[in-house]
Amino acid sequence: MTEPSARLAGGVGDADVVVAVDVGGTGMKCALVSPDGRTVHSERHPTEAARGPEAVVDTILAVAEGLAGKARADGRNPVALGVAVPGIVDEARGVAVWSANIGFRDVPLRDLAVARLGLPTALGHDVRVGGVAEARLGAGRGAGHVLFVAIGTGIAAAHVVDGSADVGAHGAAGEFGHILVRPDGPRCGCGRPGCLEAVASAAAVGRRYAELAGRPATAAEVAERAAAGEPLAARVWQDTVDALADGLATAQALFDVATVVVGGGLAQAGAQLLDPLRAALRQRMTFHREPALVPAALGDEAGCLGAALLALDAVGVPRTVEKR
Amino acid sequence: MTEPSARLAGGVGDADVVVAVDVGGTGMKCALVSPDGRTVHSERHPTEAARGPEAVVDTILAVAEGLAGKARADGRNPVALGVAVPGIVDEARGVAVWSANIGFRDVPLRDLAVARLGLPTALGHDVRVGGVAEARLGAGRGAGHVLFVAIGTGIAAAHVVDGSADVGAHGAAGEFGHILVRPDGPRCGCGRPGCLEAVASAAAVGRRYAELAGRPATAAEVAERAAAGEPLAARVWQDTVDALADGLATAQALFDVATVVVGGGLAQAGAQLLDPLRAALRQRMTFHREPALVPAALGDEAGCLGAALLALDAVGVPRTVEKR
Known part of the structure; x- marks a missing residue:
């Protein structure tokens, strides 16, 4: 889909998007976000945490897969996935270590997502990625x-x-x-x-x-x-x-x-x-x-935007918002 | 003094040293430190803070100048100066912003040192550089x-x-x-x-x-x-x-x-x-x-070693202790 001439300096094309999912105790905020931090499509889904962590993981992956498919159907190119979850999150290993709300215990969410979607995936902590979004795109x-x-x-x-x-x-x-x-x-x-x-x-x-x-x-x-x-x-x-x-x-x-x-x-x-x-x-x-x-x-979009920024960082897209 | 063949990968020679001065309320710990973090010479001097911040600054620079001269006399090549001071320290600007003990108020210590010694100079906070030394060379x-x-x-x-x-x-x-x-x-x-x-x-x-x-x-x-x-x-x-x-x-x-x-x-x-x-x-x-x-x-040598590490970082010497 993406011709070389349409690619930006960092190797991203202008049809490229990342898939972002912010998983909360009650709902998931999901979006397709362009490399400049713009949300081009958004969805919300219930988490239904009472079903247990395995079912929640399955929903996260199904929703992400659906968003990647939606991107492709719209002529866009999903290049990476960013997922934000609450609790203790080992970002380096991509593991949801512990969550009171959802019951995660050492869930290798990044590897599961890579296996299912075939996209480079970054896992982050909901508040930390929300902070990254506010610092780069919002009030900070x-x-x-x-x-x-x-x-x-x-x-x-x-x-x-x-x-x-x-x-x-x-x-x-x-x-x-x-x-x-x-x-x-x-x-x-x-x-x-x-x-x-x-x-x-x-x-x-x-x-x-x-x-x-x-x-x-x-x-x-x-x-x-x-x-x-x-x-x-x-x-x-x-x-x-x-x-x-x-x-x-x-x-x-x-x-x-x-x-x-x-x-x-x-x-x-x-x-x-x-x-x-x-x-x-x-x-x-x-x-x-x-x-x-x-x-x-950024209101309650911060986590989802932050998940997108983490995904963009993971595939080496240059930041649109520069350091101080 | 330093022939190309004697220079290490990062552009440091094996005769290279940095001058390190850790300024406390009562005494200054001073050293010549080699790029591998080894102290090759050390001195202590009284701070005599009661003389006022200008006199203390003059002593810091005179002591550093003396150490650089001592290095040269010993056939070593002083490549940079690191100075650690207490209080609030703006490391990016090289300014001793505030110190209760010594009375510093916005002293541009880095620029003063560069003007007097002609060496690249890094200014750091005594406890922060001590922490860097313990983290890289000591208990951490x-x-x-x-x-x-x-x-x-x-x-x-x-x-x-x-x-x-x-x-x-x-x-x-x-x-x-x-x-x-x-x-x-x-x-x-x-x-x-x-x-x-x-x-x-x-x-x-x-x-x-x-x-x-x-x-x-x-x-x-x-x-x-x-x-x-x-x-x-x-x-x-x-x-x-x-x-x-x-x-x-x-x-x-x-x-x-x-x-x-x-x-x-x-x-x-x-x-x-x-x-x-x-x-x-x-x-x-x-x-x-x-x-x-x-x-x-590292005991009370931590601040002096940390000042040396800051100086080595400032001139781009590769760390001898790797990241985790």
Whole structure:
């Protein structure tokens, strides 16, 4: 399909696309993405994690195969596959090591995909590739040193330097939800007391309000009530902001980033979260440089775009967004 | 001096050396180091920081000039200079941004050295280059992902991946002493309460014991008394170990390293520190992989060797210690 004259400098043709799949606990975001980071087609599929990890793997591969076929039918050339999954992900070996949501235990997802689709495949961690997408194409563009923080049911982060995320020795870097902020605080799902996730995730906000108010509420409702001036909600919201600021101050001491990009469900509160969080973080900066604190720009597409960028990196496509 | 036939693959001759200077608050460790990381000559000089930063800079340059002259007199060829300083160091621009000990404020040390010595010069942060030396030549050798932690009067760290340290956006990465571990704890020198340095540095150990016992003691004396079974000293020691373990658990959540190398004055307690610290860290690992916890191998030479490695990197000498 692709004539030599139509190929770009890095050996990619202008009809080339990568197949990208971002696997979440409930849904899969899937796309065909061109080498310049543009989504040319997107689909969503349910994960149905309750079927067990083998069935989920089969769905991932079937969906990816379908997207590659769709690309070919449209006259495009699928050159690689990028898959993002949650949990602990060994990107170097292409193995989904562990996932609470989906039940992965040492699944060699990359090799399985290569065997089925015959395409070069990159496996990544959902938050880390989301951070790569925000750093290269989104709210962290041009910053060089970026911390992407996703605050939803859980809390995780990606430290991205010059467009690449820290993976860690075992694929477990960036567990920002499991840093200590409140030694006397509630026990986290991980088993330890005082983790940031146990006091400042969207789930923790709802739980804390319910405990104090005696009636359930989502984090979004707590945010609304706090904005409306309800004292209890305002107190829970401020406690959340303070815990997040403590966590970010710790991360800044270690990473010294230029920009913190805040995404995830809780960030949908917008300025109601970011304005007080910025002020609280500023109070905590002593000799350190304060990072810019900005909302994520790519929404829930970040993981899928990041999976695509990982796939493009894997086949050596030059980055369209340059280093700082 | 150096004939083409005597030059190695990377363009270094076998008579080539780099000049390395590690500037501390009280003393400067200085050396001539060969491309294979061997110290061929070493000197120590007082810093005399009370004279002010300009006089210190002049001493650094005079000492480096003297070492380059000594190398030439010995038939060696000084090819580059590496200087390590404490505080906030912008390695990319070669600027000593800020130092509490020495009073540096935006000193363009690299350019000053180039102007005076005419040698390619690299400026680094003392703990970060020490971490690079431990990762490439010392206790972290072969680990790939290393956290070097220096526990002395203060506490700092270097995150080293494949032999290079994270520097951060403003040269301030690795401030492990200023992560939050005890929100209700004593106020740190930096102005915030609860920093790790305020509860677990050698200075903090001595201070805490003195408060409780009503008589002064050094951290080394507290360690000795704890080993001898004195209940008060044992309690202070255990509190220190617990705070360090909390800090390391936070760092491991974010970095996911293979090996933690512990150096600095407090680490001279050896197994008395590392054995209970290893046990306490293990207790705090839930879904995370436990890093190996090992004592530093290079002692107070780490910073000087690291300055030499930075200089060798700057002139493109191939690493004698390979990536993992």
